Amino acid sequence: MNQEQTPPNTSQEQENSRLVVKLVGIVLGMFGFGFAMVPLYDVFCDLTGINGKTNETAAVYSAPVIDTEREVTIEFITKTMRGMPWAFEANTQRIKVHPGELHTVEFYVRNPASRDIIGQAIPSVSPGTAALYLNKTECFCFNNQPLLSGEEALMPMQFYIDPQLPKDIEQFTVQYTLYDVTEAAQGVAEAQAAMGSK
Amino acid sequence: MSTATDTLEHDAHHDDHHHGPAKGIKRWLFTTNHKDIGTLYLWFSFIMFLTGGAMAMVIRAELFQPGLQIVDPNFFNQMTTVHGLIMVFGAVMPAFTGLANWLIPMMIGAPDMALPRMNNWSFWILPFAFAILISSLFLPGGGPAFGWTFYAPLSTTYSTDSTALFVFSVHIMGISSIMGAINVVVTIWNMRAPGMTWMKMPMFVWTWLITAFLLIAVMPVLAGVVTMVLTDKYFGTSFFDAAGGGDPVMFQHIFWFFGHPEVYIMILPAFGIISHIIPTFARKPLFGYASMVYATASIALLSFIVWAHHMFTTGMPVAAEMFFMFATMLISVPTGVKVFNWVATMWRGSMTFEVPMLFAIAFVVLFTIGGLSGLMLAITPVDFQYHDTYFVVAHFHYVLVSGAVFSIMAAAYYWLPKWTGVMFDTTLAKWHFWCSLISVNLLFFPMHFVGLAGMPRRIPDYALQFADFNQWISVGGFAFGLSQLIFLALLIKACRHKGEPVSDQVWDGAEGLEWEIPSPAPYHTFDTPPVVK
Numbered sequence: 180m181n182q183e184q185t186p187p188n189t190s191q192e193q194e195n196s197r198l199v200v201k202l203v204g205i206v207l208g209m210f211g212f213g214f215a216m217v218p219l220y221d222v223f224c225d226l227t228g229i230n231g232k233t234n235e236t237a238a239v240y241s242a243p244v245i246d247t248e249r250e251v252t253i254e255f256i257t258k259t260m261r262g263m264p265w266a267f268e269a270n271t272q273r274i275k276v277h278p279g280e281l282h283t284v285e286f287y288v289r290n291p292a293s294r295d296i297i298g299q300a301i302p303s304v305s306p307g308t309a310a311l312y313l314n315k316t317e318c319f320c321f322n323n324q325p326l327l328s329g330e331e332a333l334m335p336m337q338f339y340i341d342p343q344l345p346k347d348i349e350q351f352t353v354q355y356t357l358y359d360v361t362e363a364a365q366g367v368a369e370a371q372a373a374m375g376s377k
Numbered sequence: 378m379s380t381a382t383d384t385l386e387h388d389a390h391h392d393d394h395h396h397g398p399a400k401g402i403k404r405w406l407f408t409t410n411h412k413d414i415g416t417l418y419l420w421f422s423f424i425m426f427l428t429g430g431a432m433a434m435v436i437r438a439e440l441f442q443p444g445l446q447i448v449d450p451n452f453f454n455q456m457t458t459v460h461g462l463i464m465v466f467g468a469v470m471p472a473f474t475g476l477a478n479w480l481i482p483m484m485i486g487a488p489d490m491a492l493p494r495m496n497n498w499s500f501w502i503l504p505f506a507f508a509i510l511i512s513s514l515f516l517p518g519g520g521p522a523f524g525w526t527f528y529a530p531l532s533t534t535y536s537t538d539s540t541a542l543f544v545f546s547v548h549i550m551g552i553s554s555i556m557g558a559i560n561v562v563v564t565i566w567n568m569r570a571p572g573m574t575w576m577k578m579p580m581f582v583w584t585w586l587i588t589a590f591l592l593i594a595v596m597p598v599l600a601g602v603v604t605m606v607l608t609d610k611y612f613g614t615s616f617f618d619a620a621g622g623g624d625p626v627m628f629q630h631i632f633w634f635f636g637h638p639e640v641y642i643m644i645l646p647a648f649g650i651i652s653h654i655i656p657t658f659a660r661k662p663l664f665g666y667a668s669m670v671y672a673t674a675s676i677a678l679l680s681f682i683v684w685a686h687h688m689f690t691t692g693m694p695v696a697a698e699m700f701f702m703f704a705t706m707l708i709s710v711p712t713g714v715k716v717f718n719w720v721a722t723m724w725r726g727s728m729t730f731e732v733p734m735l736f737a738i739a740f741v742v743l744f745t746i747g748g749l750s751g752l753m754l755a756i757t758p759v760d761f762q763y764h765d766t767y768f769v770v771a772h773f774h775y776v777l778v779s780g781a782v783f784s785i786m787a788a789a790y791y792w793l794p795k796w797t798g799v800m801f802d803t804t805l806a807k808w809h810f811w812c813s814l815i816s817v818n819l820l821f822f823p824m825h826f827v828g829l830a831g832m833p834r835r836i837p838d839y840a841l842q843f844a845d846f847n848q849w850i851s852v853g854g855f856a857f858g859l860s861q862l863i864f865l866a867l868l869i870k871a872c873r874h875k876g877e878p879v880s881d882q883v884w885d886g887a888e889g890l891e892w893e894i895p896s897p898a899p900y901h902t903f904d905t906p907p908v909v910k
Contacts, residue, residue, distance in 0.1 A: 191567060191568075194567050195491050195492065195563050195567055198562070198563050198566055198567060199492070199559060199563060202559045202562055202563070202593055203559070205593050205594065206555055206559075206593055206596075206597050207597070208597075209593070209594050209595070209596075209597035209598055210597035210598070210600055210601055212597075212598065212601075213597060213598040213599075213600070213601025213602060213631060213635075214601055214605075216598075216627075216630070216631050216634070217605075217616060217627065217631075220624070220627050220630060224624075227694070231692070232624075260620065261534075299620060301619050301620060303619075305692060306692065306694070307692060307693075307694065308694050356619065358619075358620035360620060363621075
């Protein structure tokens with residue numbers, strides 16, 4: 180109705196369309212921002228260490244000054260995720276170390292299942308802020324671990340505590356959670372074999 | 378605010394241009410009229426309110442006694458989940474959108490919403506969204522049972538296939554809300570009557586403008602996070618799966634980045650409504666209009682930097698907990714400004730206590746109780762005790778039921794005579810108010826006590842020492858549910874135009890453009906904009 184008012188209406192409609200385009204732009208931008216929060220979260224956590232994730236590649240032990248004045252207690256706990264049949268235990272459950280010293284602890288795994296399984300251990304440190312100061316020079320968690328049916332193994336982890344560790348942290352816990360990644364790992368292996376790269 | 382208009386005269390001239398509404402079902406299916414769409418939204422939200430309420434009745438029946446009596450735990454979990462989803466996305470949000478549709482054009486002197494066809498779409502996809510969500514309850518294994526917050530991995534690793542339906546229904550709800558919000562922003566931005574400057578806009582329009590921006594900012598984030606849940610569950614991604622390098626705690630960060638602004642989406646329009654009703658029945662202009670506008674805007678801005686107060690127990694560093702604690706407490710400053718202004722508006726006013734005013738005063742008192750328990754929850758060390766207990770349930774029901782829902786009821790009573798042209802049945806209305814007021818407190822107040830004593834939320838069974846309080850709570854719940862049937866009867870009566878005809882002004886202290894058009898509001902209003910002085 181009111182077609183006689185077309186001239187003002189069209190300019191109004193143009194203004195409306197311009198505003199709608201801007202608002203839809205915000206909507207799309209915020210949808211993208213939702214996904215951008217994923218890498219942002221990772222970067223933020225890497226920098227601050229607040230989600231308890233440790234280094235994923237080997238650190239180099241540069242023989243720092245060993246702080247013999249201080250003693251830090253580290254507890255190791257293990258867990259297997261649903262569907263993962265392996266027995267998984269920490270041989271050293273509790274250790275006292277001086278910051279800067281290089282130590283090795285071992286974890287025991289056994290595959291009681293009738294099939295071959297590839298496992299992947301994911302570390303988590305609590306309180307999370309300690310994660311930045313736990314430097315692993317060697318760890319079974321850097322790679323996935325294949326075990327044949329019935330096979331058992333000892334998996335080593337070598338680490339030192341950065342002497343910069345905040346004074347208020349006297350004790351922290353490292354938890355390893357073991358996942359069954361057989362399907363995903365075989366998929367990758369087959370793809371690599373197909374490309375002839377391995 | 379003093380306004381003048383030539384509407385009446387104008388309407389008389391142009392009556393021949395005015396088509397009435399189409400007849401029958403097509404009127405409602407194809408309507409682009411803001412008043413029709415407002416009515417559709419309001420009835421839809423009321424039906425959803427009763428549906429979600431029926432689910433709450435199942436929850437309260439099961440919790441009437443300790444032990445498992447009526448439903449099995451899995452169904453109980455589905456009820457808490459779907460009750461929450463329906464009340465948030467189906468009852469409160471569409472009710473506010475319905476009020477926005479009805480009122481914003483009439484308040485700013487515009488003939489309709491800016492984008493009427495999109496308006497029709499944004500309503501008509503909603504029934505499909507909720508049909509999908511509710512139908513998921515009938516799938517093998519049942520509907521979503523992971524809580525309305527759908528934390529990963531409950532919603533990814535441990536959920537049934539109804540999750541796919543849940544995700545799609547949330548997508549549709551989100552699209553509907555975003556379209557509605559865009560419509561509101563464009564209408565307010567471009568279609569205000571000449572002379573209606575920003576700082577002359579009625580408070581309801583202001584609060585809805587800010588709410589619409591919040592919706593535009595955070596509903597897409599919700600769409601993103603449900604999409605991640607969907608791909609994690611069905612397409613092998615690992616956003617929230619630690620085995621693939623993801624992090625389940627990140628789910629909570631993204632969800633609450635949406636979720637905290639969302640709770641202000643459900644309360645800011647309520648602030649607007651109350652800022653109309655109290656001045657009318659106190660017969661004084663709103664105290665501190667400008668500070669109300671700035672307080673609303675600051676609450677909206679602060680809502681983006683407090684999300685992690687929902688996650689104090691996830692193991693954040695102390696510095697982060699302190700930041701989120703203080704930022705959260707900061708919100709009580711602008712909120713306190715608002716409560717102060719409402720009380721100051723009533724101070725030495727010529728108050729009368731018509732039904733909308735009763736609901737508005739109940740809102741101010743009960744919302745403040747909810748705000749206070751919110752302040753308690755903001756204190757990090759204390760939250761470690763309160764987290765996931767009935768204290769939290771008490772808190773958010775005080776702000777959402779006796780806050781948002783009471784404000785919607787106040788709005789319905791306040792503007793209903795303008796919409797229908799007749800005064801509603803005041804006897805029934807007073808029964809509805811007093812029954813609701815008493816039962817809502819019986820329902821939610823003892824939850825503070827059982828919560829402080831350690832009763833966890835979302836559990837179908839509880840320790841014996843909570844039995845007495847839970848019986849009281851359930852009785853309050855049933856009474857509150859039944860009280861809403863009084864409201865239903867009253868609304869049906871009013872929509873059949875049974876009652877005393879009202880004047881254009883309706884309430885003698887009411888001010889604003891919507892009171893200068895005839896009662897009932899004609900199908901088309903303000904074809905020529907009024908002049909606002």
